[in-house]
Amino acid sequence: MYTPASNRIEDRARHIAFMREYNFAALVTGTEGRLLATHLPFMVIEDDAGLRLQAHISKAHPQWQDFAECDEVLVIFASPHASISPSLYGRKPSVPTWNYVAVHSYGTARLVDRHADKMPALDRLINAHEPDYQKEFVLLPADYLAKMLEGIVAFEIEVKRIDARFKLSQKKSAAVRERIAESLMNTGRSEAHAVAEQLVRKL
DSSP states (O other): OOOOGGOOOHHHHHHHHHHHHOOOEEEEEEEETEEEEEEEEEEEEEEOOOOOEEEEEEEEEGGGGGGTTOOOEEEEEEEEEEEEEEEEEEESSOOOOEEEEEEEEEEEEEEEEEEHHHHHHHHHOOOOOGGGGGHHHHHHHHOHHHHHHEEEEEEEEEEEEEEEESSSSSSSSSHHHHHHHHHHHHHOOHHEEEEEHOOOOOO
């Protein structure tokens, strides 16, 4: 990803926090001259074993078969984003631009084959997004659950490197960035609010 020096934030903790907040990401693989991309919810796990991404995909989807041939896979965490009006710059000529944050994670993927190993990953995903459902999940009939697990392919990506771009009007003065943040907060759009929050963290 092209990332000018002004847009780089070398803060691993902030990268990981962003990935966790915007964890519906795009998995990209490439083999035999073609690319595949799938949008999936990822669990972002950091512990003594390192940084890992966990997800699952339908067994009917061919992308998981790429893992055996890919030395590296890419997961793109992207959002929020917002258009920035030149009227906020206080000088002419000026042109519009776009502010956004994107974090690209590169790593190696391995399949999680055993049903017993798939369950903890599903538990983490449910607890993160709908914890109230957990009580119902554990009571699912065994045959139904086994059929469901058989229909998915779980996998884990060991993250080797992160490439992040925080394009947040860093080249503008503090006063202009404050005007941009205020304008975004006044739009009533959640995406714009999220960009403003990211921008303020940089001020």
